Amino acid sequence: MxxxxxxxxxxxxxxxxxxxxxxxxxxxxxxxxxxxxxxxxxxxxxxxxxxxxxxxxxxxxxxxxxxxxPPLTHPDPAHCLVTGTGLTHLGSADTRSAMHAQSQKQAQAAEEDMTDSMRMFKLGVEGGKPNAGETGAQPEWFYKGDGQCVMAPEAEIPSPAFAQDAGEEPELAGLYVIGEEGLPWRVGYAIGNEFSDHVTERFNYLWLAHSKLRACSFGPELLIGELPAHLEGTSSIQRNGEILWKKPFLTGEANMAHSLANLEYHHFKYPGFRRPGDVHVHFFGTATLSFADNIKVREGDRFEICINEFGRPLRNSLRIETDTPAVTVKAL
Structure with missing residues (x-):
């Protein structure tokens, strides 16, 4: 359904x-x-x-x-929190390494020689799918914004003038509503374009938080019920009506280092994320990026992400903002 x-x-x-x-x-x-x-x-x-x-x-x-x-929204966008986890998919460490120009051999390197990203990925592989009743490894976690950062399917995704990149991230998103007693309820799943600034992140991984504060999109369809363990999708970029880049991607728990339950636990374990009435959109990560293939997007390029089980594809065009609003802080 x-x-x-x-x-x-x-x-x-x-x-x-x-x-x-x-x-x-x-x-x-x-x-x-x-x-x-x-x-x-x-x-x-x-x-x-x-x-x-x-x-x-x-x-x-x-x-x-x-x-x-978007297939789930809150009447007050401030009560919709958009977050995500990274290094969750079995191919994500290779993608991250390529993006950061690091050797893939680091995944097998001695612990003291590993980058923080590789160490985080290894933790997930070894402990991201705990047995029932056990607590698994914490994933990488990030905040994107509130409901104001969510663009509708078929709408433009804006990239701020100060951004250094505007790259798609094809992902699954979990959609949740917090009940009156503070219990998270999963409404369903949707295709998501998490959309990030990979040049900013590549400069220093400590800028990951900055790189994620961008717009995003999810939908158009919300899948209710059990999620297939293995999902195959396609991510593409079109320019002037022609395919600029296209690549298949895998998702679902069978292709992930973490179970969805483990990712959900480590998000909702914080009381601030269990505020009654709130909506949560949580991106589960990816291993496929056009940026890793040295694609540089332009104004007007169109992102398209498709997984057959989710019906129609998620499509958004890119709009690059030309001005950065002047921001001044005044003393009271």
Whole structure:
């Protein structure tokens, strides 16, 4: 079962994807629907069935009219927290090493000779999938922003004028709502473009935090239910209607050093991330970047990320901002 969100008659509404051509409108948005399911103690799929309206909409028309929204949003963007984890996939250390111009042999090097990135990756491989009841290794973690940094599917992703790079990151994202008792509830999963500044990160890994404070996108469809362990996708960049770069990627737990449960635990173990009513979007990492293949994107390039199990691809074009707003701090 897959959902989208769209603008219909001036309101945010969720809709069930019935086919590639048609969606069936629900009587509320996804956030309201998730809270109904939590309150009723029922699966999200049951809440969807109960909320179905008779109205059906043309899916392509929603795309063409720019009425698609991220599949889960909060009425107040400040109460949507966007975060992620890195070095989680079995190929991610090689990608990170290539990006930082380091030898891949470091993965087998003596502990004292390893970079921090390689050491973190090794921790995940050895302890990222703990047995039930055990606590696994902590992953690399980062903060991207609140709901204001999320761009809708088919919309432009802005890159600030001070950025040194504007690169895609094809990932899975977990979408969550925190219940009234402070318990995280996973609504489902979506394709994500985590989008980062890899040149800034490459200069010094301590600038990772800066490199992640960028816009992102996820959707257009939210997958409800169990996530397949093995997923195969394609990430591509188009320029002037032609393919500039295209590469397959693997995700899902079978291709990860960490279990999703371990990544979720190490995020939600902090009380500040269990504030009732909040929405969380958490990116699970990737091992495939065009930047690692020396691709330099330009204004107007279009990113497209596709995983068949998630329906329509996530597509966004790049907009490079030309001005950096003057920021001054005044004393009171």
């Amino acid at each position: 897959r959902l989208i969100q769209c603008v219909h008659q001036g309101q945010v509404r969720a809709a069930l994807v019935e086919s590639e051509e048609q969606v069936r409108l629900l009587d509320c948005d996804t956030y309201t629907l998730a809270n109904r399911a939590i309150s009723a103690g029922q699966p999200m799929s049951d809440a969807v069935t109960a909320a179905m309206a008779d109205t059906r909409l043309d899916y392509q028309a929603l795309v063409d009219d720019k009425r698609l929204l």
